[in-house]
Amino acid sequence: MNSLNNIQIPFWLFESHIARIDLIKPDTLMELYNTVLTDRYKNSKAATYLVSVIKNKIAITSNSIFPDFSVLDIHGNSIESSKLRNKFVLVQFWASWCRPCLDELPSLKELNEEYKDQDFKLISFSIDEDSTAFRKAIEKYSMNWAQIFRGRPLFNSLGGSEIPQLYLINKSGKVIYNKETSNDWNLVLLRKILSERLIQ
Structure with missing residues (x-):
């Protein structure tokens, strides 16, 4: 420099x-x-x-603490990152108009079903602006986990540019998985990490 x-x-x-x-x-x-x-x-x-x-x-991108967030899901439930320190949290950024995002949903639904009764929470942040399209997609794809509408402020604060994006945060609040930097497009690495960290 x-x-x-x-x-x-x-x-x-x-x-x-x-x-x-x-x-x-x-x-x-x-x-x-x-x-x-x-x-x-x-x-x-x-x-x-x-x-x-x-x-x-x-x-x-350096296994440091994920930025704090405090949001309401579509049911009005408060979700604060500081209160999730006892769980592994998988954060997804997506949109109803994003085909790769929709293609990824079956895998995420499978992971949620497998680990939802353990120390695990899946949270999806939509960057949609159209609430009708957003809710139709949730219903169509049976996205029965925490859903956040208009998640663009958090997405932008991370310097987000492309979706879908996934981050896995450990119980200490640190990012231990970043889909983009891992080039884990088939989620093989994510599955491996979850299987190793969560008791079957």
């Missing part, structure tokens, strides 16, 4: 383009942020939010 010390770029360019390049590792992204942006940009509210997103991206 020494060669970048004298380079400065506009915040909008960094936020809208560079920060969204998935091929750039989060820790490298943070180093770029500290190197190529002036203090003028860094003192803005937008920059403060961007830093939190980058830190969250670092956390979910």
Whole structure:
């Protein structure tokens, strides 16, 4: 990064383009942020939010603590990450219009049925904006686990770009599985981790 010390770029360019390049590792992204942006940009509210997103991206790719969240499911039940420390929590991001997400649902339903009576909780965060399409999909695919509508704020805070996405959080709140970084598209690794960590 020494060669970048004298380079400065506009915040909008960094936020809208560079920060969204998935091929750039989060820790490298943070180093770029500290190197190529002036203090003028860094003192803005937008920059403060961007830093939190980058830190969250670092956390979910380095077996660190998953960012805290407090949400209501579609039945009005409160779900707080801080109160789930005694469980393995599988967090899914999806949408009713996403075909790969829908193709993944049978596997998730199978996992939920297998482990729901153990120290395990599956939570699906939809990034849908259309509540009717969202609820129709839940009913059609019998998604009988915790469902969160408009989960985009959490998705965005993680620097999310593509769905479906899955994270497995252990009882200490740490991310021990990230589908994207694991390239575990058939969920083989996820199944292995759950079978090893949860008592049959």
